[in-house]
Amino acid sequence: MREERRVPKDPESRPTAARARRRVGRPTSRVLSRRLITETGLRLLDERGAEGAGMRAIAKELGVQPSALYNHVGGHAELLAGVRELLGERIPVDMFAELPWDAALADWARRYRSAFAAHPATIALLAVLPLAEDSALTGMYDTVAGALVRAGCPEDRAVSVIVALESFILGSALDLIAADDMLDPGPRADVPAFSAAYRARAERLAETGRRSVDDAFEVGLRAMIAGFGAGFAPDAGRSA
Template identity: 40%
Template structure:
């Protein structure tokens, strides 16, 4: 029998399968990937550098949704805001991947290249060296928290008895749609205002 024209296994298929599992259950294992692809577990290890290697492939796949060109915009705060919105959209598409990716070190070269551009943007704007990573970390806190919020129900507070929490019931009735988007806008503007203040005081 001749060899199949399409390989049964490659890094692309492994990444796609791992992301499907993460989207479904928030986690993956190499044996699960192998079973879904109909191969032996050892065959998966021939293509990737263990579980950590698959995590980095997932990071690269999710980060493909981030537009690095946003970091070319000027001034710096406009660029950072555009990058934040693109970053949020990419991770909101795979919210269950966030805990997995945020609890392992970033090693993927293409992802590190985006951080390099963000660092260069802030340094060129005049941020002191020790302030750059705290600023980026704070932005990620806003972005990733909001990306998780987008996966939550529109109404996160279920008030069964209006008389027990009347003010909460009142504001929930008044909030209207797009609560998560509006909350993100407030948090992002607050972050940018603080970053501008820090830069002015530097």
């Protein structure tokens, strides 16, 4: 994070392109680092969409040849895994120390989803990655699992509760890349129940200004957490 903008004396150094051509051989001062590469990848994903973060594009952005990246990253897939960890690090877990379990769990889920929502282009790329084996995410799971067990969740069910909730979060994040009116049946007459339900919802959302994907997320989240609570031990820190 220190050598981010290194362009010593180059009359024509536009910010985002073509530094002075470096001569062959190991450079005097480090140009690349794994962190710099993944952060640039995330930034390009944000700025240019899913197709904008290829190896060549990242290399060009850093004023470097594509092959140089391979000294720091194993390949494109590993790079994406790095980006995912970057996002994972930004999911806070403080709420479990401050709120009752159900409010904390809901807050955590919303922030988890937001971490992806803030970078729409990444969702389709990252959602399909199996999460890194011994990543820092395990620390997050520990906090959540502890809170669940204290709330009366059977210990042998806590992990499944977390995995289920995470699946819902990721599935909901995928909805974010679809058009908002994707399900609109239009004037079709052969699906009356669905059409009526769709219009009723559209009206309610128009009043509140809420996005449909956000509404579905909230509906599902509340149902899931309520359902979890119903299966916990009756008198353990319930909304303490």
